[in-house]
Amino acid sequence: MASSTETAPHQDSGIKIPVLKREKLILNDRSYHWITDRVCGIIENRQPLLWWLIFLPSALIALIGVGGGLTHLVSSGVGVWGMSNRVFWGFDITNFVFWIGIGHAGTLISAVLFLTRQNWRTSINRAAEAMTIFAVICAGIFPAFHVGRVWFAWFLAPIPNANAVWQNFKSPLLWDVFAVSTYFTVSLIFWYLGMVPDLATIRDRCKPGIRKILYGIFSLGWRGGNRQWSHYEMAYLLLAALSTPLVLSVHSIVSFDFATSVVPGWHTTIFPPYFVAGAIFGGFAMVLTIMIPARFIYGLHDMITMKHIDNMAKIILLTGTIVGYAYLMELFVAFYSGAIYEMDAFKFRIAGPYWWAYAAMMSLNVLSPQVFWFKACRENLWVIMFVAMCVNVGMWFERFVIICTTLARMFLPGDWKTYSPSAVELMTFVGTIGLFLTLFMLFLRFLPCINIAEVKWTKLESDPHFEDNESHPDKGTETITSYQKELVDAKI
Amino acid sequence: MTHKRVYGYLAEFKSASALYKAAEKVRDAGFRKWDCYTPFPVHGLDAAMGLKRSILPWFVFFGGITGTITAFTLAYSTQVLIYPTVVQAKPTNIFTIPSFFPILFELTILFSGFTVLFGLLGLMQLPRLNHPLFGSKQFHRATDDGFFIAIEARDANFSANGTRDLLAEIGGENIELIEEEEN
Numbered sequence: 001m002a003s004s005t006e007t008a009p010h011q012d013s014g015i016k017i018p019v020l021k022r023e024k025l026i027l028n029d030r031s032y033h034w035i036t037d038r039v040c041g042i043i044e045n046r047q048p049l050l051w052w053l054i055f056l057p058s059a060l061i062a063l064i065g066v067g068g069g070l071t072h073l074v075s076s077g078v079g080v081w082g083m084s085n086r087v088f089w090g091f092d093i094t095n096f097v098f099w100i101g102i103g104h105a106g107t108l109i110s111a112v113l114f115l116t117r118q119n120w121r122t123s124i125n126r127a128a129e130a131m132t133i134f135a136v137i138c139a140g141i142f143p144a145f146h147v148g149r150v151w152f153a154w155f156l157a158p159i160p161n162a163n164a165v166w167q168n169f170k171s172p173l174l175w176d177v178f179a180v181s182t183y184f185t186v187s188l189i190f191w192y193l194g195m196v197p198d199l200a201t202i203r204d205r206c207k208p209g210i211r212k213i214l215y216g217i218f219s220l221g222w223r224g225g226n227r228q229w230s231h232y233e234m235a236y237l238l239l240a241a242l243s244t245p246l247v248l249s250v251h252s253i254v255s256f257d258f259a260t261s262v263v264p265g266w267h268t269t270i271f272p273p274y275f276v277a278g279a280i281f282g283g284f285a286m287v288l289t290i291m292i293p294a295r296f297i298y299g300l301h302d303m304i305t306m307k308h309i310d311n312m313a314k315i316i317l318l319t320g321t322i323v324g325y326a327y328l329m330e331l332f333v334a335f336y337s338g339a340i341y342e343m344d345a346f347k348f349r350i351a352g353p354y355w356w357a358y359a360a361m362m363s364l365n366v367l368s369p370q371v372f373w374f375k376a377c378r379e380n381l382w383v384i385m386f387v388a389m390c391v392n393v394g395m396w397f398e399r400f401v402i403i404c405t406t407l408a409r410m411f412l413p414g415d416w417k418t419y420s421p422s423a424v425e426l427m428t429f430v431g432t433i434g435l436f437l438t439l440f441m442l443f444l445r446f447l448p449c450i451n452i453a454e455v456k457w458t459k460l461e462s463d464p465h466f467e468d469n470e471s472h473p474d475k476g477t478e479t480i481t482s483y484q485k486e487l488v489d490a491k492i
Numbered sequence: 493m494t495h496k497r498v499y500g501y502l503a504e505f506k507s508a509s510a511l512y513k514a515a516e517k518v519r520d521a522g523f524r525k526w527d528c529y530t531p532f533p534v535h536g537l538d539a540a541m542g543l544k545r546s547i548l549p550w551f552v553f554f555g556g557i558t559g560t561i562t563a564f565t566l567a568y569s570t571q572v573l574i575y576p577t578v579v580q581a582k583p584t585n586i587f588t589i590p591s592f593f594p595i596l597f598e599l600t601i602l603f604s605g606f607t608v609l610f611g612l613l614g615l616m617q618l619p620r621l622n623h624p625l626f627g628s629k630q631f632h633r634a635t636d637d638g639f640f641i642a643i644e645a646r647d648a649n650f651s652a653n654g655t656r657d658l659l660a661e662i663g664g665e666n667i668e669l670i671e672e673e674e675n
Contacts, residue, residue, distance in 0.1 A: 032531060032637035158566055166570040170582050170591035178598040186605040193609065197635065201531070204632035220619035223626075224634045225527035225642075226515075226537045228616045233533050234546035235612040239605065246601050253594055457532040464512035464536050 025120055025458045027302040032456050035303070039450045040202055042298050047445060050297050055445075058437035065431015069424050070145060078148045082422035090404035091421040092142040095429050097254055097275075097399045099139035099436075100180065104247050104276070105283020106132030107187060110194070111243035114236070120311055122454035123303045126198075127294065128287050129191040130447070134439040135286075136184045138432040143176075172256040179253040186246055190239045193232075196222050198448040251275045258402065265345035265406040268333065274326035281319035281365070282395035284312050288388040290440060292381055294449065303455055306379060313378040316391065320369035323398075327366065345406060353418055354405045357397050364394025495674040499624035500526075500644040501655050502631065503664025508534050511639040514662040515540040518641060521658060525647040529625075529634040548611050555607025556600045563599035567592040624672035642670065 026035070047055075073080055082088045106128040113121040144153050156177045158167050167174050199219035206212035222228065252272035259271040288309070295304045334346045349358050368390040371377040378384070404419050421429075443449065460466055505511040508530065515528050519542045528537055538545075568586070571577070576584035582591060613619065625631050625642060634640050641664065643655050659667050 036531075036636045158570060164575070166575040166577075168577055168579055169567040169571050169595060170579050170588065172594075175594040175598075178595050182598045182602040182605075185602060189605050189609050193612065197532075201635040204635045216621070217619075220613070221621060221623060222618065222635075223623060224529045224531060226530065226534070226541055227527050227543065228618075229530070229533040230538050230543055231546045231548055231612055231615040234548045235608050238549060238552050238608050242601050242604050242608070245597075249594070249597055249601075256594075453532040462508050462532060462534065464508050464534055464540070467507065467509035 023307050025123070025305065025307070026455065027305055030302050032459070035455055036201060036205075036452060038298075038300070038303070039198075039448050039452050039455075040205055042444065042449060043202060043446060044205070048297055051441060051444070054437060055441040058434045058441065061434030062431055062438045063434075065427045065429075065433075066141065066435050067431070069428035069431055070141070072424055073145055073428070074150060078146065080422060080424040081146065081428075082425065083146070083148075085417055086410065086415050087404065087407040087417045087419045089146050090400075090407045090419060091425050091429070092146040093257075094396070094399040094403050095432065096139050096142040097403070098282070098396050099135045099142075099432065100254060101251065101275070101279035101282045101395065101399075102286045103132040103135035103139070103183075103187070103283065104251060104279035105287050106130070106135075107183075107190075107243050107247040108280050108283065109287070110190060111240040111247065114240040115244060118311075119458050120308050122451050122458050123300075123305075123308055124287060124291060124312075124450075125454070126191075126194065126447075126451045127291055127443075127449050128283075129187065129194065130440065130443045130449075131283075131286060131290065132187050133184070133191055134436050134443075135283075136180065136187065137439070138436050140180065140184070141428070141432060172253065172260050175253045176257060179250045183246060183250045186239070186243060190243055193235060193239065194451065195447065196220055197224060197232075197453045198451065200224065201452055202448060248276055251279045258406075263406055263410060264339070264341040265334075265349070266402070268330065270326055270329060270333070274323070274330075277319050277322040277326065278365075278395060278398060281316060281323055282391060284316050284319070285388040285391035285395070288312055288316075288384060289392060292385055292388075294444060298444075298449075300450065303450055309381070309384060310378045313372045313384055313387075316387070317369050317372040320365060320391070324366035327362065341411075345409065348409050349401055349405045352405065352409075354401065354408070357401050357405065361394055361397040361401050364390040365398060368394070496671040497674045498645045498652070499670040499672045500642050500646075500650070501659055502625065502628055502640055502642045502668045502670050503659040504630060504633075504666045505639045505641065505663060506665070508639060510663055511641065512537060512540050514641060514664065517662045518643065518658070521649065523643055523647050523649050525644040525650075527642055529631070529638075529640040529642065531635055531637060531639075546615065548608070548615060551611035552604050552607045555611070556604040559600040559603025560596055562603065563596045564592065566599075567595060624670055627672070628668055628670055630666055630668065 030038075081092065106125075109121050109128040110125045110132075113125075144150055147153060155161070156167065156174070196219055199215055200222035203212060203215040203219050206215060252275065255271035255275035258266040259268060261267060291304060292309070295301060331346055334342045337343075348354075368387050371383060371387060377387075407415075408419055409416055456462060463469075505514055511528055511530065512534065515537060518526055519540065528534070528541060530537070571588060571592075572584055572586070578584060582588055630638065631640065641659065643650060643659070649655075656667055
């Protein structure tokens, strides 16, 4: 291994194979120092007015909605969430599934796109991972508090207790506890380890003082030596390989909460892939929703280019279409099953008192992304923001349709109710939106929102053979790369 | 009064390509205690430095297996041995194992994740609060846009003049003597 590296430029290339040029991921040939300066500048400079205009109201909403709402809930009981009937926990679980789904795009960008060597992920993965962490925090609030006496939430953990009762390991609800807590922990490790070199960059720019000490502690004494990078890159690869099946398992297990029951409309095998596609779909919309304004506020146009936005729009189109297929296939299977309860459940969804929720889900999730077939729409930020907002709302309605409309007509007619959330429930949900934005704003303020090291790595001159290629007569653009040379030699 | 001890020489190189070529020469000169410092991972530098593949995957493999065994022990002992519960007519013996799979999987991933974190910190010998290199006037650029090689005085091949000349010969600029305080 050690002695086999080659530094001499290829001078023997007689045959030329045209190579498709890749679109540049960093525009205007920005230098390494420019990238450092621009990203660290966000943290070092005063925040723009717009930051305060988003942060302060969000923090206030979070304080009143989540802080006040939950205090009221804990001091008064779950009655304030209207839990007098089986339908009425539907809203909280809708919110839980909505938030946990949003988190999944972050893992997809950081892990799946890493494994598939999609280098464009480097500009957006940090913010998307932060989004994952914050979305899972928002998600966790609902199941933890809807159990009623939240101080007994530790009953979910398999530890010996005075009642000598053990958890039911055959229950999807316990699977969910393990899946969501594992997901949060591993995402946090992934996010933090990915940030260590960038925290060191900030540390090295700080003047001596409390900031330097804090960034110094959190960057663990990182020096950027290749003996560190070598292990670090392996760790990153391993975490990506662990997170990929993890993210698929988490939303599959969330869907098992429904699919393993015998309730018409829930008891289907399509749920796991359908939920995962929906989660990625909704998550990418949320990434666009927060990154397009951040790109504008902080002037990150050269790192988050239109190419990045174009790619995300295409993923939204793809996953939106998969979700649309799942909606239609669900209807077809209900029809094809011949089961009257199953058919009735779907008739009720489409034409019952919740028809508006179903119509909103169909039009916002399936129809609105179809505009992305057109290049002009993928290049217009207003259109993209509009569609992303449609998808955010649409994906919430999807969960509402799946959960609430089904619960409203179960087998016992005594349970049949038309559902509306209580004021405290609504307040808590709006509060979690505030909490999410507050956390994201604090993230922009204190942590590097773009992966500095990885963005630098995507520059062409970061390749150690770059100068060899440059000194080549045709600047290496069309010369045969080594594997193509093998193909030519073998006359394939 | 503190005595100073020589830590080694630090030299800057102007680009990733230059660093790569210099690294091969330092490797071929037989040095062992040295490192290349870059603001981003330079692919191929492992071979140019003569480093072996990281052994972290082995740690994680055993960490993951520990997770699987832990999950199985937890599920089997509580569901079959200590507190068998009949739910939805599922068996309360070893044949109930399919419903343990989700938790077996999750704990495997959780334990692997922790092994990655702590294994990595162990292999990198971090966290540490300070390092002689942080005393350098130019080393802060290693996390910005500087490419450095540092050869430590602990290396058997190290000599005050010879190493300095080697670094200058292979294209190193701003060659700096790094000292650390003796305890």
